[in-house]
Amino acid sequence: GAGVSQSPRYKVAKRGQDVALRCDPISGHVSLFWYQQALGQGPEFLTYFQNEAQLDKSGLPSDRFFAERPEGSVSTLKIQRTQQEDSAVYLCASSLRTEGGTQYFGPGTRLLVL
Amino acid sequence: AQSVAQPEDQVNVAEGNPLTVKCTYSVSGNPYLFWYVQYPNRGLQFLLKYITGDNLVKGSYGFEAEFNKSQTSFHLKKPSALVSDSALYFCAVRSLYGGATNKLIFGTGTLLAVQP
Numbered sequence: 001g002a003g004v005s006q007s008p009r010y011k012v013a014k015r016g017q018d019v020a021l022r023c024d025p026i027s028g029h030v031s032l033f034w035y036q037q038a039l040g041q042g043p044e045f046l047t048y049f050q051n052e053a054q055l056d057k058s059g060l061p062s063d064r065f066f067a068e069r070p071e072g073s074v075s076t077l078k079i080q081r082t083q084q085e086d087s088a089v090y091l092c093a094s095s096l097r098t099e100g101g102t103q104y105f106g107p108g109t110r111l112l113v114l
Numbered sequence: 115a116q117s118v119a120q121p122e123d124q125v126n127v128a129e130g131n132p133l134t135v136k137c138t139y140s141v142s143g144n145p146y147l148f149w150y151v152q153y154p155n156r157g158l159q160f161l162l163k164y165i166t167g168d169n170l171v172k173g174s175y176g177f178e179a180e181f182n183k184s185q186t187s188f189h190l191k192k193p194s195a196l197v198s199d200s201a202l203y204f205c206a207v208r209s210l211y212g213g214a215t216n217k218l219i220f221g222t223g224t225l226l227a228v229q230p
Contacts (some may be wrong), residue, residue, distance in 0.1 A: 037220075
């Protein structure tokens with residue numbers, strides 16, 4: 001079956017531009033996560049949705065970062081007024097269960113801010 | 115604070131030899147532990163997890179991991195390495211804080227290089 005998909009795969013933005021990153025989770029998966037992976041580092045948690053409810057956004061680095069999942073399926077991570085330090089790979093993961101389920105990751109979106 | 119440590123940035127092993135990638139954790143309560151593998155320009159692929167039960171967990175591609183509560187370790191192992199196993203390996207623990215959050219806390223990764 002289809003896995004988690006993300007688009008675009010690569011994004012180059014000029015400093016100050018807004019960007020939107022899309023995640024299509026595995027069909028039927030209740031939980032959705034966003035992670036940020038800087039070069040040479042492990043992924044770091046950004047935010048978590050259970051269906052359409054954003055239950056944890058403690059990892060969002062600033063108020064320039066905003067995520068939504070309005071219908072409990074597709075999610076969008078938006079970064080406003082991008083800065084060079086936002087350059088990273090943004091990974092989306094989904095999980096069938098809400099408690100301890102395995103998270104399945106998409107291929108990521110590599111964002112480069114110039 | 116909850117954390118995961120992967121003490122080796124890189125592990126080198128000859129093809130056919132056994133491999134071990136080390137992971138230790140610090141968490142309150144019973145941990146949920148995971149191993150993922152990442153190939154270049156790809157997302158993370160799930161290998162195996164420990165929730166409860168047998169301390170030896172078997173996963174994909176012949177990998178296994180041993181949960182050791184007294185040593186707070188969850189080392190990844192494979193009896194015979196393949197060149198195609200060369201990749202970046204991440205250990206992760208599920209956070210027990212934040213209410214309903216099941217976020218993962220990742221280690222910094224270990225690059226496995228298998229020489230032919």
